[in-house]
Amino acid sequence: MAIEQTLILCKADAVARGLVGEILTRFERRGYTIAAMKLFTVDEARAKKHYAEHDGKPFFPGLISYLTSAPIVALVVEGSDAVEGCRSSIGATNPIKAAPGSIRGDFAQTIGRNLVHGSDSPESAKREIAIWFQPNEIASRKHDLEAWLVST
Numbered sequence: 001m002a003i004e005q006t007l008i009l010c011k012a013d014a015v016a017r018g019l020v021g022e023i024l025t026r027f028e029r030r031g032y033t034i035a036a037m038k039l040f041t042v043d044e045a046r047a048k049k050h051y052a053e054h055d056g057k058p059f060f061p062g063l064i065s066y067l068t069s070a071p072i073v074a075l076v077v078e079g080s081d082a083v084e085g086c087r088s089s090i091g092a093t094n095p096i097k098a099a100p101g102s103i104r105g106d107f108a109q110t111i112g113r114n115l116v117h118g119s120d121s122p123e124s125a126k127r128e129i130a131i132w133f134q135p136n137e138i139a140s141r142k143h144d145l146e147a148w149l150v151s152t
Helices: 012-016 020-029 044-050 060-067 082-090 103-107 122-132 142-151
Strands: 003-010 033-040 072-080 116-118
Touching (some): 003 082, 003 122, 082 103, 082 116, 082 122
């Protein structure tokens, strides 16, 4: 069990609908810790950098427009296999196909308003976290978590 960090973005629909607390609770109840959290009004340059792999795709302009339309909350979530575990908690990109009990399955309405973004690999997580946070803004508990896992 690797202790990882992953980036979670609570998108504008999550903030506007008052679901950020519920989303945080879901990760914390699963045993993850919040290592960093910030409220952002996202500029176009940051949005384009975050979603760079989608540049040139037909949905890219809409994705950028939505990410910059209203405040979002960015999180660094940390824990054992955090990337895969958080993505499981989030659910499928299309809320119609997301499992009941997942964040998107319980709360999201459409694929274009699916509440959250989660890094899809440890490599993506490192790249994405660096877009949203400076290293000194992250309160890592990796050593404490590894010690706890070994003792249980």
